[in-house]
Amino acid sequence: MADRLAGVPLAPYTTLRTGGPARAFTQARTQDELVAIVAEADHEGEPVLVLGGGSNLVVSDDGFDGLVVRVVTRGVDVTAPTSAAGDGRVLVTVQAGEDWDALVARCVAEGWSGVECLSGIPGLVGSTPIQNVGAYGQDVSQTVAAVRVYDRATGEVGDLTAAECGFAYRHSAFKHDPGRHMVLAVTYALERSPLSGPVAYKELATRLGVEIGARVPLADAREAVLELRRGKGMVLDPDDPDTRSAGSFFTNPVLGPEEAAALALRAPGHPRWDMPDGTVKIPAAWLIENAGFPKGYERGRVRISTKHTLALTNPSGEAGATELLALAREVRDGVHEKFGVWLVNEPVLVGVRL
Ligand SMILES: Cc1cc2nc3c(=O)[nH]c(=O)nc-3n(C[C@H](O)[C@H](O)[C@H](O)COP(=O)(O)OP(=O)(O)OC[C@H]3O[C@@H](n4cnc5c(N)ncnc54)[C@H](O)[C@@H]3O)c2cc1C
Secondary structure (H helix, E strand, C coil): CCCCEEEEECHHHCCCCCCCEEEEEEEECCHHHHHHHHHHHHHHCCCEEEECCCCCEEECCCCEEEEEEEECCCCEEEECCCCHHHCCEEEEEEECCCEHHHHHHHHHHHCEECCHHHCCCCCEHHHCCCCCCEECCEEHHHCEEEEEEEECCCCEEEEEEHHHHCCECCECHHHCCCCCEEEEEEEEEEEECCECCCCCCHHHHHHHCCCCCCCCEHHHHHHHHHHHHHHCCCCCCCCCHHHCECCCCECCCEECHHHHHHHHHHCCCCCCEECCCCCEECCHHHHHHHCCCCCCCEECCEEECCCCCCCEECCCCCCCHHHHHHHHHHHHHHHHHHHCCCCCECCEEECCCC
């Protein structure tokens, strides 16, 4: 069994650089080790925090009073689907501890299409199904074929189909019952093609100089996404303090017809995306800016990114979760006061509340 260390500070393991010490800290190098560590902790009644790349976490300044398990499992297996329906596709099964962007870079280099617009997103493969990671018109729900999980409620290892994962916008069935399923590996079904999936995001299409729906060389899609992301401080860069964040701190609110009508009265002509199911998605960045919180808005040692309204940052890395959440509350409450819409945090809060 892997070594356990006491009192390891968690801030260096998160991109926001917040988090006090873990009571105990260990690393899992194989699926079996990961299952055994978590099963034993569960047996002992010890709280567990699974740590991937720490890019979607706000950890309390008091740390975590339990066992933190860092996932460092490795391995990528590539197979062709056996059914005729799978012609032209490749199945890529990836261990949870693999770096997501390194996987995307490999897919682009190999000519496997379907995840190229998810270039530059930090974190590990095992976290991608949890919040259905997405950007620039793609999300992993479009390519996940199966997720191998350890179910802590039943003590069994099994494979979930994409349908069983219950994917929605930045959401999945895993979030209904947080912590129950440990993701051990993810299988993505990708198209063997030198071309990207149809470009579905206006800003990306404009950058590429193509119409929505066009397909472009995979490498061009990746480069354009990386350029757009760098311009917004959305690619981790030790030299860019705006990237000391957890990415977007708030999700775009999705309103029912009544709430949407109420917002339209308060803010006639506001930007909106009408969804096929009748709901309306509102850009959270617009709400935040128009509630009086511009880019670069500062409160002590924390601020809104100077490049992207949705990212709350800890530029020096010296602020704690308490300061960061005070800013998050101010923004959330300000938006509610002005527009009557509650923003919801995207990162997972550990030992703290918004
Ligand atoms: C600069 C920046 C840009 C970002 N841009 C985007 C973006 O464009 N789109 C987007 O969707 N997200 C974005 N994010 C958020 C983040 O990168 C993703 O959510 C990512 O998938 C988190 O991966 P992680 O390994 O760092 O997860 P962590 O932060 O380590 O963990 C997140 C949650 O998943 C759980 N978890 C981790 N691994 C497992 C596992 N194997 N099994 C079960 N549970 C697990 C953790 O316990 C925690 O609850 C961005 C973040 C940053 C810092």
